[in-house]
Structures are given as C-alpha cells and as structure tokens.
Amino acid sequence: MKSYRLLVILLLVPLIFINAQNGTNNISKVPTWAKKAIWYQIFPERFCNGDTTNDPKPKDMEGGWPYFIPEGWHISPWKSDWYQMQPWEKNNGHDFYWNAGLRRYGGDLQGVMNRLDYLQKLGITAIYFNPLFESPSLHKYDASMYRHIDNNFGPNPKKDEEIWSKENPDDPSTWQWTTADKLFLKLIQECHKRGIKIIIDGVFNHVGTQFWAFKDVVKNQQKSKYKDWFVIEKWDNPSTPQNEFEYHGWMGVKDLPEFREDENGIVHGPRELIHEIVKRWMDPNGDGDPSDGIDGWRLDVAEQVNHNFWKEFRKWVKGINPEAYITGEIWWEDWQHNKMMNAAPWLQGDEFDAVMNYRFTRAVKKFVSDQKTQISPQEFVDSIKTLMTQYPVENFYVMMNLMGSHDTERLGTMLMNPDIWYDHLGNLNQNPKINVGKPDETAIKKQKLIAGIQFTMPGAPHIYYGDEAGMWGADDPDDRKPMVWYDSTYDDEVLLPNGKFRSADKVKFDQKLFDWYQKLISIRKENECLSLGDIKFYVIDNDKSILGYSRNYKGKSAFILINNNPEENTIKLKAGEYIPSKSLLRDLITNKEYKAKNGNFLISLKRYEILILM
Numbered sequence: 001m002k003s004y005r006l007l008v009i010l011l012l013v014p015l016i017f018i019n020a021q022n023g024t025n026n027i028s029k030v031p032t033w034a035k036k037a038i039w040y041q042i043f044p045e046r047f048c049n050g051d052t053t054n055d056p057k058p059k060d061m062e063g064g065w066p067y068f069i070p071e072g073w074h075i076s077p078w079k080s081d082w083y084q085m086q087p088w089e090k091n092n093g094h095d096f097y098w099n100a101g102l103r104r105y106g107g108d109l110q111g112v113m114n115r116l117d118y119l120q121k122l123g124i125t126a127i128y129f130n131p132l133f134e135s136p137s138l139h140k141y142d143a144s145m146y147r148h149i150d151n152n153f154g155p156n157p158k159k160d161e162e163i164w165s166k167e168n169p170d171d172p173s174t175w176q177w178t179t180a181d182k183l184f185l186k187l188i189q190e191c192h193k194r195g196i197k198i199i200i201d202g203v204f205n206h207v208g209t210q211f212w213a214f215k216d217v218v219k220n221q222q223k224s225k226y227k228d229w230f231v232i233e234k235w236d237n238p239s240t241p242q243n244e245f246e247y248h249g250w251m252g253v254k255d256l257p258e259f260r261e262d263e264n265g266i267v268h269g270p271r272e273l274i275h276e277i278v279k280r281w282m283d284p285n286g287d288g289d290p291s292d293g294i295d296g297w298r299l300d301v302a303e304q305v306n307h308n309f310w311k312e313f314r315k316w317v318k319g320i321n322p323e324a325y326i327t328g329e330i331w332w333e334d335w336q337h338n339k340m341m342n343a344a345p346w347l348q349g350d351e352f353d354a355v356m357n358y359r360f361t362r363a364v365k366k367f368v369s370d371q372k373t374q375i376s377p378q379e380f381v382d383s384i385k386t387l388m389t390q391y392p393v394e395n396f397y398v399m400m401n402l403m404g405s406h407d408t409e410r411l412g413t414m415l416m417n418p419d420i421w422y423d424h425l426g427n428l429n430q431n432p433k434i435n436v437g438k439p440d441e442t443a444i445k446k447q448k449l450i451a452g453i454q455f456t457m458p459g460a461p462h463i464y465y466g467d468e469a470g471m472w473g474a475d476d477p478d479d480r481k482p483m484v485w486y487d488s489t490y491d492d493e494v495l496l497p498n499g500k501f502r503s504a505d506k507v508k509f510d511q512k513l514f515d516w517y518q519k520l521i522s523i524r525k526e527n528e529c530l531s532l533g534d535i536k537f538y539v540i541d542n543d544k545s546i547l548g549y550s551r552n553y554k555g556k557s558a559f560i561l562i563n564n565n566p567e568e569n570t571i572k573l574k575a576g577e578y579i580p581s582k583s584l585l586r587d588l589i590t591n592k593e594y595k596a597k598n599g600n601f602l603i604s605l606k607r608y609e610i611l612i613l614m
Helices: 002-028 096-100 109-114 116-122 157-165 179-193 212-223 270-282 307-320 358-369 377-390 411-416 441-454 511-526
Strands: 039-042 126-129 197-202 232-234 296-299 325-328 332-334 460-464 493-495 501-505 534-541 546-553 556-563 569-574 584-586 593-595 600-605 609-613
Touching (some): 109 116, 358 377, 441 609, 460 511
Parallel strands (some): 039 460, 126 197, 197 296
Antiparallel strands (some): 534 546, 569 600
C-alpha cells in the first residue's frame, strides 16, 4: 500500500509542477495582442461632445481647484480660437493659464461612441483613456471615487448622483451601476465588436480632496475609520480657531492627497478597495468572463508606488484576464540632468508588461527633430539597441511607443521647437520664446517620417488624439485642445494668451496627414514582420543621416530606408545585401517599384522620406 501511494505521488509531482509553471507563465507572459496593438490615446473631456445635455455645470466642479467658480462661467465653445478668452474669463482678473484650468468643453462617452467609425477607419486597435472616474476637474487625476464613471461623461448626471448617494462607498455589495457606468460598459462592448481593446488610467497613488474617504478624515479627524489611509502630518485642534490639519499631497500638491504606504506598498484599506475596483471594471458581471470588461490598465506615476504592491496588482489583473495589458508611467529619473529612467525593474514578468516608452520618444526626437543637438543614425541605433539590451525581448515588443501625450508638447509643436529639452518646452507663460504656431511644411514632413519610424519599429505605435489630424500645442494646457474634426469649421488662431494678435493660423482637419497615418496603419497590419519580426540596423550614410533597417519574420522581410536629411539623396544598394530580393523591390507606401540593374538598386530619396521596401 505504501509503495502504491509513493507511486501515485511520484506520478503527480510532475503534473503539479507543470501546472504551477503554467500558472506562473500565465502571470508573467505579455498579452499576445499587444505586439500588434495600434494605440490611440483619448483625453475624454476634449475628444468629442456627443451629448450637450450632460455638459458640466458649476456644481459639478465644486470642491476642486480653485475652490470657487467665477461669475458667469459657462462651457467654452468647442470651435473657438484656443487663446480667446470668454467674458467670464476676462472679468475675473486672472490670465489665460489660470482660466484654462477651469475650462470645460463637454467631451463625453457618447462623443467617443459617435466617433468609433472614425477610429475604425483610421485603423487603430486599442484605446487608452485618460482618467474616467468621478472627479471635479477637467483631467480627472483627482478622483472623488473609483467605482463610478464621471457623471458628466454619461447621459444622466442627476440620476447618477441619486444612485451613488444611496451606496456605502466602503461596501461593494451596495454599489450599483450608474447611467455613465452603463454607457461605458456599452462602449466596451461596441469597441470589442470592432476588434478594439480598451485600457483605462489607474490613478492609485493619490486621490482628490473630494475623495469620499479623505472627506471623512477631514470631517472626523482622528475618529475617522479611514485615518490610516493617508499620510496625516498634523491633526486639527478643535479648541483653536485656526485649522492645523496637515497631510501629504503628491509632489507637495495639497489637491492630491497620497495614500499611505508601508513596506508592501499601499496600505490595507485602500489596498482592498483598489482590488475591488480592478474586479469591478475587468469583470463587470462577476461571472469569471472578462470579455465584457476593460482589457488592462495604464498606471499613473507608477514608480512612486512600492514594487511589492504592483506585484500583487499584477496577480489580481492576470487572475481575471491573463491577456490583460499593464503599462506603467515610468520615465523621468533625474529632471535636473535630462536622464530618463531605465524601467527594467518593472519589466521582469511580475509587475508590468510595458511602460510608456518615453526613452524611445527621446531617441526619435533627437534623431529627427533636433538640429543643434541632433544625433546621427549610428547614435540613434545605439540608443535603440540599449533599450533592446535592457528590456526583455517580449516586453520590448509591447512597449507603448509614443511621441506625445497629455503631459507633453504635441508632436507638431515639438518639431517647431527643436533642441528644447523634451517635456520642458513649457507654454508661453513659462517660455515666451517658443513657437506655438501651426507646423510648417518641414515639420509636417518630419512628422510623417517620425510616424513611419513608429509604425516600422518593434513596440506598439501610439497616437495622441488629434496628432493624425494635424493638431498642435505646447505643453499643458495647450496639448489638451478640443479635437479638430473633419466635419466642423473652426475659428482661426489669431490671438496670443496676453490678448495680442499674431499671424492667423488656419485650424482645419489635415486630411493628407490622416491619410498618411491610415496608410501606415494598414501596412503594419498587413505585414506581420513589422510588428513581430526581428530587427537589423544598417547605417547607410552616417554623414548624410541615411539609415536602413530590416524586419524579418517567418521568411518575410521588409527593408525600411530613411533619409533624415533636408536634401534629396540617391543611394546605391547591392541586390540581396539587406533583404533577400535580387531583382525587384516595391515601396509599400507609394507602390513604386525598383528594379535591380547590374546587381544594384539605385534609389532616390526625397528629403525626410521613408520607404518600406519588400
């Protein structure tokens, strides 16, 4: 009998080990779809106003900065000159930049629903939403709750308030679905039908002053059951007339109270709440089928939360959906010395699948945009190879390769201001010398080249809403203008923030630029080697800034040729040297064919041109 039991144990041990290994692999592997993802980032308040009945009112902004609403405040006109101040802005005694923080344009989820055909026509396959949860601000990084979508993004704000007022925010069994929640779940469903994934911003390091637990602490002080959720530096003494209450805010910003951490990261209390929030939005029906939920998370200021918390967070997420995608905001390490962070510690299979790849952004900027500090093709290759050696290959192929976001100057404006430290361009209030005008012809050519690099390199290309439409803007708040739509007419930009006039810039949807992005997306989708293939670099001419690289996958190859030069150049390539073809090449962008003569291809490249040869 003992020998029989021993035999059973010996037979079972390998199976147990294999199952354990498979479980580990499910947690550690990156989602397969993310290698082919084409990201589109939406800043909800500024994308599209699809329902004017839910537009924010002064009461919806109560409790948020600047803690009062100017007399005469109203929704800002979507199509107006960006720097034009409305009467309520002119009359309150503050400048454009102060008022910009109070502006609302009415973007909502119905607006996104209305524009799904546009996004599908463009060809994107994944959406990253900036914060959607209830908040009094325009940006929503100061959540008042995580369990509900902001009621001004949904169809019935008043009804939503009635619903959440009857809930116990600390008891998930009492949580209901508001009209905004239901519309978001419908949006998920519609996107999934179209083959579009959705991830949302998880802002779990800090909340807003209107967050329900923090408000309880303010009210009840040491008696609050949530007093240990936050870093309280000093309690109020009720026997004195002044308020001594002090607490720690993110980066010293009192509008953003931080959750307290211990050696394991975010402490118990908010930790369990976040777990409930993960379950709520990833598996709304709670039936074990995640297909009706979001497809992952973008994690705000992720490097400021202890690694141990993110390791547990990954288990929560992957336990619901092994194919979910987790990307972190990991970038600046040393703002004083222009040093970007090596995100490798977060990419070891137990925390994130990817990060927002600002190191890629910086390398491309210095290669294409910069002039005085421009790097050569070889230096660009070295920068990319450094990333490839520092990041595991699977993670490298799902990195979110962006060129701009809600935190930085837009791509077009970056190109109009070469050599300025990325994300430190500022706006006219901080840097009166920057060019905030419409990108010129050269900037557009460079933008097309940069997009070509994004869509032919390993990693998932990312488009910040409106870049494909030709939008421009300096750093916050100018990078958050209302979307420019093809079916609308906009006022020219003729004003500066100080009210003075400048040369008029025509604000109009750039159809040719849209067509370029659409073409690149189509090419990437139709050729797996551009998303899954290995990469080999060839510095064709370092002095003339001509670079080539090949992408190879399952016997199919593409050769990308870049002329990062203000002058036209003609080069000679030996047939079969970089890609197997010995007689005929075709550019996938223009369909132009190149035939070999005497064993060589003679290829003319226009200024700032990119070819995708097969």
